[in-house]
Amino acid sequence: MTMKETMAPYGVLPQPDQHTQPFWDAAKEHRLVIQRCQRCRHYHHPPVFLCTNCNDPKATLAFEGVSGRGTVYAHYVHHFKNIGGFEDKAPYPVVAVELEEQRGLLMVTNILHCPYDQLRVGMPVEVVFEKASDEITIPQFRPRK
Secondary structure: OOOOOOOOOOOOOOOOOOOOHHHHHHHHOOOOEEEEEOOOOOEEOOOOOOOOOOOOOOOOEEEEEOOOEEEEEEEEEEOOOOOOOOOOOOOEEEEEEEEOOOOOOEEEEEEOOOOHHHOOOOOEEEEEEEEOOOOOEEEEEEEOO
8 A cells, every 4th residue: 555755844833832842842852752750750642731640739741752753552543635735645644653652642643665465453662753834843753764
């Protein structure tokens, strides 16, 4: 089966805000950062306003660098042309990657450089960064080398 070498050009781009800007700034520098509670050390993705692990309203949440390594937790190939801005991309793989830093720490993303019929739950993957615009770089994943 086919594989995607790139998802660019992107028809729809993320719109960073004050809570997600550190994530996008790091991605632009080809670094993966994830929000982490400084009290209980629990990671959160996507970013949250209050740690859902310790629920301490005084706990500071900060972005910290992570390895960018993980495993495929779940996957499917999206065949429909019903997502605005991605009509010309179908079919494309969508994966949930569990990052190695914490059990249950998931990122929903795309996988590149992998034939669809070779996608497997448990497959080791690593982050790659794809420039979508001058302002936005998207973390994607590929099979680990």
